Amino acid sequence: MEPVKSYRSPETEENEMLGSKPSLTALSPLTPGQALWNQREAIADLKDRFKVLSAAVGRTTDLNLYQWAEFAAFALEFRPDLIVELGRGLGNSTCCFIEVAHRLGGAKACRVLSLCLSDDWFKHTVQRLEGVVPSGWFTPGQVEVCNILRYDLRPELSSAGRCLILWDAHGFEIAEWVLCELLPQLVNKSHVVLMHDMSDNRYEISSSDYGEQGIWHGTDETIWMGANASNPSFWLGHISSRVPQAISIIDFTSRNRLPLHSAAESLFAEIISNPARMAELRTLLGDDFFSPQAHWYWFSLNEASRTISFPRATSQGGETMPRKLEPQLQLDESDAQLVQLMQAVKNHLSDQDLIRLIDTVNTYGRELADMPAEKQRLEVFWRDVQDSAGWRLLNRWRTLRSDILPVGTRRRKLYDSVLGPFRGRLSPRGK
Numbered sequence: 001m002e003p004v005k006s007y008r009s010p011e012t013e014e015n016e017m018l019g020s021k022p023s024l025t026a027l028s029p030l031t032p033g034q035a036l037w038n039q040r041e042a043i044a045d046l047k048d049r050f051k052v053l054s055a056a057v058g059r060t061t062d063l064n065l066y067q068w069a070e071f072a073a074f075a076l077e078f079r080p081d082l083i084v085e086l087g088r089g090l091g092n093s094t095c096c097f098i099e100v101a102h103r104l105g106g107a108k109a110c111r112v113l114s115l116c117l118s119d120d121w122f123k124h125t126v127q128r129l130e131g132v133v134p135s136g137w138f139t140p141g142q143v144e145v146c147n148i149l150r151y152d153l154r155p156e157l158s159s160a161g162r163c164l165i166l167w168d169a170h171g172f173e174i175a176e177w178v179l180c181e182l183l184p185q186l187v188n189k190s191h192v193v194l195m196h197d198m199s200d201n202r203y204e205i206s207s208s209d210y211g212e213q214g215i216w217h218g219t220d221e222t223i224w225m226g227a228n229a230s231n232p233s234f235w236l237g238h239i240s241s242r243v244p245q246a247i248s249i250i251d252f253t254s255r256n257r258l259p260l261h262s263a264a265e266s267l268f269a270e271i272i273s274n275p276a277r278m279a280e281l282r283t284l285l286g287d288d289f290f291s292p293q294a295h296w297y298w299f300s301l302n303e304a305s306r307t308i309s310f311p312r313a314t315s316q317g318g319e320t321m322p323r324k325l326e327p328q329l330q331l332d333e334s335d336a337q338l339v340q341l342m343q344a345v346k347n348h349l350s351d352q353d354l355i356r357l358i359d360t361v362n363t364y365g366r367e368l369a370d371m372p373a374e375k376q377r378l379e380v381f382w383r384d385v386q387d388s389a390g391w392r393l394l395n396r397w398r399t400l401r402s403d404i405l406p407v408g409t410r411r412r413k414l415y416d417s418v419l420g421p422f423r424g425r426l427s428p429r430g431k
Ligand SMILES: C[S@@+](CC[C@H](N)C(=O)[O-])C[C@H]1O[C@@H](n2cnc3c(N)ncnc32)[C@H](O)[C@@H]1O
Pocket: 062, 063, 086, 087, 088, 089, 090, 091, 092, 093, 094, 115, 116, 117, 118, 146, 147, 148, 149, 168, 169, 170, 174, 322, 325, 326, 327
């Protein structure tokens, strides 16, 4: 097979020509396209497992199978000993990275620290995974339900050598935390930061028309309902996105002359433009796991050719809370009413209260959806109890007892006083 020259960003080439410090890409050909190519056999091996895990998570709209393949290939190629996931939701990327950790040698070789406000992992996903993964599968993962803005990563980062960060929690507050708190701790460590929900409009967006959309207002309400076609997006240069952190990272990387790499560009340069590679990957991975699309970007401070300037934090670790960032629901009529309602109450509630309110609504919504099935299960159970021989015997005994020990008689009082101490323990109703 003809070797393909690995893609180097114009920024990297410019830095090298200027004789600046070697960059990450100069030191290694780590790019999403090259990683997918190098790891194609490993990904082909993982396909079945990924399908099962993705089905158990049950939310492919949060991460497509081809993105599982791209993330896994990139991580396998980078070989981190710590993966930090910012934003888990139901846990697609969590599962993907735990599987990668196993491939890299298990918990001793690679740990996955997953941080998220949502407890959906414990409420829903774990149960469904338990039926499909071997025992010990969860071991590399440390899954925390927490506010990222208040999480101290220092102990984890200080003991790690190579870190992969997935930045998939949205909003300016998280962006501030990443830029002010997290990145300064990564400067002297090998690391890569992957950013989901950012698209390269040169390769993966077909139309630049506004269509029915208005301008992006910069309000986080738009992303509560997810990367949904009905939400406005913004185009900044070749980056198209709906998530605010895209703006923060363009600003940060531009000021610091840091390359901000598009995964799609690398896929195009290293795979799509090479028909032989294209054909082989299509055959090996199939259309589910191989796509020219990516919708994610990545960067590393290891590529910096000058001292990095970080912004100063202005909000107090979560005092300014992000508004709800759940790109999980499809916008239907009731969602639209919910957005209107939230906009109406926004002036009277703090952001934190609003987040709690939305979480509560989501939780009760899910419980309500499960209720008809639970009612039916209880009815069947109750019928079984009534049909049982024990139940019939108990009813006969009650009738007999009323005949021979009528309520209110001295005999009945004596009987009750003897049995009284046992009733609480034996029967919740004391009958
Ligand atoms: C897009 S979802 C993550 C999807 C996930 N990576 C996957 O592959 O399925 C973003 C998550 O970030 C969480 N999030 C937003 N702000 C957060 C914060 N301040 N702290 C922790 N989690 C937060 C949201 O609750 C949401 O579950």
